[in-house]
Amino acid sequence: MSERISVSAKPVAAMSGGEGPSGAAASELAHLYGNAGSWPAGETAPPPVRNLLGIAGLGRDNLLTLLDIAGGFKRDPHETPALLRGHTVVLYFNKPSTRTRISFETAVAQLGGTPLAVGPHELQLDRGETIEDTARVISSYARAFVIRTFSDEDVRRFAATATIPVVNALTDMHHPCQVIGDLFTMRELWGGFAGRRVAFIGDGDNVAHSLIEGCALLGVDVAVACPPGYEPDAGIVEAAKRAAAASGSTVLITHDPREAVAEADAVYTDVWLSMGVPELERAARVSAFRDYQVNVALMSPAKPDAVFLHCLPAHRGEEVAPDVFDGPRSRVFQQAANRLPTEQAILFALLTGRLRDVSKNVPFAKELS
Ligand code: CP
Numbered sequence: 145m146s147e148r149i150s151v152s153a154k155p156v157a158a159m160s161g162g163e164g165p166s167g168a169a170a171s172e173l174a175h176l177y178g179n180a181g182s183w184p185a186g187e188t189a190p191p192p193v194r195n196l197l198g199i200a201g202l203g204r205d206n207l208l209t210l211l212d213i214a215g216g217f218k219r220d221p222h223e224t225p226a227l228l229r230g231h232t233v234v235l236y237f238n239k240p241s242t243r244t245r246i247s248f249e250t251a252v253a254q255l256g257g258t259p260l261a262v263g264p265h266e267l268q269l270d271r272g273e274t275i276e277d278t279a280r281v282i283s284s285y286a287r288a289f290v291i292r293t294f295s296d297e298d299v300r301r302f303a304a305t306a307t308i309p310v311v312n313a314l315t316d317m318h319h320p321c322q323v324i325g326d327l328f329t330m331r332e333l334w335g336g337f338a339g340r341r342v343a344f345i346g347d348g349d350n351v352a353h354s355l356i357e358g359c360a361l362l363g364v365d366v367a368v369a370c371p372p373g374y375e376p377d378a379g380i381v382e383a384a385k386r387a388a389a390a391s392g393s394t395v396l397i398t399h400d401p402r403e404a405v406a407e408a409d410a411v412y413t414d415v416w417l418s419m420g421v422p423e424l425e426r427a428a429r430v431s432a433f434r435d436y437q438v439n440v441a442l443m444s445p446a447k448p449d450a451v452f453l454h455c456l457p458a459h460r461g462e463e464v465a466p467d468v469f470d471g472p473r474s475r476v477f478q479q480a481a482n483r484l485p486t487e488q489a490i491l492f493a494l495l496t497g498r499l500r501d502v503s504k505n506v507p508f509a510k511e512l513s
């Protein structure tokens with residue numbers, strides 16, 4: 145377990161004008177970066193990470209730094225009550241949300257700020273104002289922009305113009321905030337990641353993609369079982385395999401759920417019909433996913449102390465049997481609760497320049513921003 149990192153840093157003055165974050169002491173940054181070795185003496189530190197658009201682009205060290213910072217916030221949610229005092233964070237949700245929206249709103253409040261949650265019909269975007277104009281205007285009012293929407297390209301366009309941090313709160317392809325919370329939960333459960341195996345059973349979309357990326361970076365074996373036609377994106381899998389080779393772990397994609405679950409430490413599933421998937425697909429999906437329900441029989445090839453995980457919301461009787469979801473192996477509400485300290489950590493780290501952009505040094509990192 146990493147030692148505690150104090151999160152009590154002053155807000156970075158340079159950020160308020162839309163400038164890049166800076167200001168943390170070099171020694172402090174060196175310490176944070178130092179979990180895989182500091183940059184060589186005399187060399188300029190890599191630039192700070194401005195946005196969280198996906199897991200892969202973060203790299204292993206930043207991911208671990210976020211987990212460490214989240215640990216501090218879990219112990220003391222009010223450790224930095226002044227970071228956002230007098231400032232707003234805009235939360236734009238173009239899809240429904242319970243956990244992500246409420247945890248981010250609460251995180252902003254605990255950092256001393258005011259969250260402004262807006263839906264698709266409340267901004268002029270819906271009436272044709274461009275993403276770029278919107279990003280430019282919001283950057284002149286708020287300290288950060290959290291966005292849940294459909295297209296990753298829209299989020300990238302927003303981030304390309306915004307001068308404040310942009311956080312992906314779920315797109316069709318990625319759910320990085322969820323998986324940072326999940327990895328935090330796994331570390332709480334296991335104390336570390338070495339030698340662990342996670343099985344994901346179900347649809348190879350946003351949650352699966354981010355989980356594959358996060359596990360590969362942190363050296364967790366990940367096995368995904370999905371019906372034919374619902375496999376995760378091939379490019380994400382290929383990049384994750386290269387990351388896994390570097391971290392000493394493996395990525396397996398299979399159509400056989402029992403193969404995926406064999407000797408797993410955690411069995412994870414997600415809904416069969418993600419937000420935005422047409423209801424017309426329901427019958428075909430229920431039929432395709434029927435043999436992929438996580439039930440007591442499917443849990444049996446996992447390790448005896450394996451836990452059950454789910455990003456939520458859950459549909460008991462579809463992707464998970466009620467006796468697994470509500471049973472003794474389920475850690476789903478611990479997972480959900482951990483969204484709060486990890487959202488705090490994400491905002492804190494981006495606003496104070498705690499993360500270093502190492503993507504140029506990491507050949508498998510997807511350039512998302
Ligand atoms: N897991 C998750 O992101 O939940 P919400 O859709 O409720 O935010």
Ligand code: NVA
Nearest residue numbers: 351414418419455456
């Ligand atoms: N895959 C799901 C995740 C919900 C948190 C969806 O996109 O609806």
